[in-house]
Amino acid sequence: MKSWKQNPSEKKTQNQLENKVEKETKENQFNRAETIFLNSISHDIRTPLNVIIGYTALASAHVNEAQEVKKYLSKIETASNHLLLLINDVLDMSHIESGTLKLEHAPVYLPDVLENLKAIIQTDSSAKQLKFCADTKNMVHKNVITDKLRLNQVLLNILENAVKYTRPGGKICFQIQELKGQEPGFAKYEFRVKDTGIGMSEEFIAHIFESFSREQTSTVSGIEGIGLGMAIVKKIVDRMDGTIAVKSRQGKGTEVTVILPFKVSGQPNEWEANTRKKIVQIQRFSEDKNFENLFKGKKILLTEDNELNREIAVELLKEEGFILDTAEDGTIAVEKMRTAKPGQYDLILMDIQMPIMDGYEATRQIRKLENPETANIPIVAITANAFEEDRQKALEAGMNEHVSKPIDMERLLEIMKKVLK
Secondary structure, X not given: OOOOOOOHHHHHHHHHHHHHHHHHHHHHHHHHHHHHHHHHXXXXXXXXXXXXXHHHHHXXXXXXXXXXXXXXXXXXXXXXXXXXXXXXXXXXXXXXXXXXXXXXXXXXXXXXXHHHHHHHHHHHHHHOOOEEEEEEEOOOOOEEEEOHHHHHXXXXXXXXXXXXXXXXXXXXXXXXXXXXXXXXXXEEEEEEEEEOXXXXXXXXXXXXXXXXXXXXXXXXXXXXXXXXXXXXXXXHHHHOOOEEEEEEEXXXXXXXXXXXXXXEOOOOOHHHHHHHHHHHHHHHHHHHHHHHHHXXXXXXXXXXXXXXXXHHHHHHHHHOOOEEEEEOOHHHHHHHHHOOOXXXXXXXXXXXXXXXXXXXXXXXXXXXXXXXXXXXXXXXXXXXXXXXXXXXXXXXXXXXXEEEOOOOHHHHHHHHHHHOO
């Protein structure tokens, strides 16, 4: 009996068909994922936008009623912040998915991380009459090398979820514990957040790290959220070579445990730590005392091509005591600096994406000016380009600092205080 053999041309055709089917399957999966993403994001963007548009109309209709307008503006601000968080989460997820997320390792003093998180969460928990406790256990190595920004992002997201999903009168506990490292010079740290909140079903826990995943009980109860936070947390923890585990019971509460390995840094003794704390306290007192007089009469050249953005920035900065001059693009800014008299400007706020000449090139041109006083003027980027590589690009062009839009005035003023010293 002859064995059947597939001839080469038939085999080639079969392989082509299999490749075609595989390609079409992947395309269909991508299209379904894209549809789910667009539907979810459309809903979550429209909700705060509806609030902003609606309360803006109400404020316009009651313009002579100060208390009503104040109430409407407060709701507009809340919705705007929610919209900004949504956009930031989408950008973070895009960054992570594309593989461009970079960790910036630097020395970190873990008790500072704990204190900063406590300060933020205690304010939020007090507003909901929640009991909040935070402590450390077996922490031998307090100085480590890690990405402080991403560590804060992970822990703050988990803690804010605990506050969000715990009813008034409940309790939240946050604990940092040092574990034994697997190799010399390294240690593992366990970050545990436990709450007495509404909890989650076993079915939902299996999907908690998926994008746009939300428990039905949270959507029905009106708790805001877009379902990206824990997906981002999981991807960052993975990127940091850590693990995350979730235990929960509906109606009883949730416990989230993150374990991260850090390289151990030099540890200061108790005297050094206390001395540093006292110095920081003195510095803060001194800065706060002079803060209100620091900006009065300081002259800024604001370079911004968008008229509305320019108008908003001018009004906000005038409120702080600054004197403003403006430029609509980079070429105008360079020319104004080239012809500026000594002391005419103290600082430049520079947009990045502008017609004719962008902010990067304008900065490079200003740094090449003959007058050293003019060439070395502090320049702060004010831009919608919000990623770490955008900040690095701004610094490489010669800028002193980078602030992303929409402008957080508190952060901007802190940066201006730093560069104007």
